[in-house]
Amino acid sequence: MxxxxxxxxxxxxxxxxxxxxxxxxxxxLQNESAATADxxxxxxxxxxxxxxxxxxxxxxxxxxxxxxxxxxxxxQSFKLVAVDQTGALKRQFDMAxxxxxxxxxLRPSFKxxxxxxxxxxxxxxxxxxxxxxxxxxxxxxxxxxxxxGFTDDDVGNIEVKLNLMEQPTDWLELVYEDNxxxxxxxxxxxxxxxxxxxxxxxxxxxxxxHIVYLNIxxxxxxxxxxxxxxxxxxxxxxxIPIAVPTDIAAQPPHAIT
Numbered sequence: 001m002x003x004x005x006x007x008x009x010x011x012x013x014x015x016x017x018x019x020x021x022x023x024x025x026x027x028x029l030q031n032e033s034a035a036t037a038d039x040x041x042x043x044x045x046x047x048x049x050x051x052x053x054x055x056x057x058x059x060x061x062x063x064x065x066x067x068x069x070x071x072x073x074x075x076q077s078f079k080l081v082a083v084d085q086t087g088a089l090k091r092q093f094d095m096a097x098x099x100x101x102x103x104x105x106l107r108p109s110f111k112x113x114x115x116x117x118x119x120x121x122x123x124x125x126x127x128x129x130x131x132x133x134x135x136x137x138x139x140x141x142x143x144x145x146x147x148x149g150f151t152d153d154d155v156g157n158i159e160v161k162l163n164l165m166e167q168p169t170d171w172l173e174l175v176y177e178d179n180x181x182x183x184x185x186x187x188x189x190x191x192x193x194x195x196x197x198x199x200x201x202x203x204x205x206x207x208x209x210h211i212v213y214l215n216i217x218x219x220x221x222x223x224x225x226x227x228x229x230x231x232x233x234x235x236x237x238x239x240i241p242i243a244v245p246t247d248i249a250a251q252p253p254h255a256i257t
Contacts, residue, residue, distance in 0.1 A: 014074050018067035025067070029060040090244065092128050095162065095172070096121040102135045110146055114155040117142065121162040125172065128243035133215040140208040141176050141236060149180025149234060156180055165239065171222075174238040183228040191226060220244060 036053040039045035099119050110117070127134075142158060150156045158178045165171040183191060192213040216224045222240030 015071060018071040018074070022064050022067045022071070025060045025063045029057060029064075032056050032060075089132060090128070090130050092126055093131050095125040095127050096123050098127075098131055098134070099138065099160065099162075102138050106139060106142055109143065113146065113150070113152065115146065115150060115158060116156070117158045117160070119160045121160075122164065125162070125164070125242070127172075129240070130219050130244065133219045137212050137215050137220075137238070138176075140212045144208050145178040145180055145234070149178050149182075154180070170242050172240055172242055174240070175235065176238065177233060177235040179233040182230040182232055182234055183226075184230055188226065188228055192224075216240065 032053055036045065036049070039049060096119075099121055103117055103119055106117075138160070145156075145158055156179055159175070161175045161177075163173050163175075165173050191209050194207060194210040213224060216222045216238055220240045221244050222238060224236060224238045226234065226236050228234040
């Protein structure tokens with residue numbers, strides 16, 4: 001119940017800002033439109049007044065459009081938090097090929113950055129799992145590194161290494177590691193919490209790593225652990241079964257220390 005309360009409060013807080021701005025801008029535009037229409041009807045509208053109104057209309061409509069886009073992005077993130085298992089598609093796929101496809105799709109996000117992403121995965125690992133969830137996990141981890149781990153001018157590396165586990169034999173271990181700024185020690189216990197972010201003033205909602213956590217522990221029936229050294233980088237160790245049980249009731253290996 002406490003987690004649900006925090007989620008609802010977070011949703012309300014995040015949505016309130018763009019929606020409130022939309023209402024203010026729309027109300028201002030409506031009032032100015034009514035006043036301008038009245039002047040036009042009484043043939044008292046000057047060219048200067050018309051020019052001023054048109055500028056207000058352009059500015060207000062631009063602000064409304066921007067805030068609507070922001071609200072839509074937030075709503076999409078909230079939908080992802082729910083991890084709609086009934087809508088997820090489970091199928092068989094080659095893990096190495098799929099990871100390369102995901103990295104390729106992310107190229108535009110770091111094409112102008114001096115960040116190198118290396119993926120190491122044994123060939124012919126056939127998964128019976130949810131590729132969409134795996135893509136979401138990798139995408140969020142990479143974007144989190146690009147946004148928080150590195151500045152725009154940093155030269156850095158992101159390593160993604162996958163290996164089959166010896167015990168249990170039907171599990172896969174994915175190690176994701178960057179050599180970025182790292183996470184302060186006092187914040188490391190909070191990184192998977194919903195709406196936790198150090199970049200609120202830059203428009204971040206704090207849902208990226210929470211979505212990662214939910215996808216791994218719920219949809220993929222696995223586990224995730226994080227370790228970080230400030231100034232040296234961050235490492236995530238993810239363990240998931242190669243074949244996700246139909247009832248998603250598999251117990252993940254012991255917690256990673």
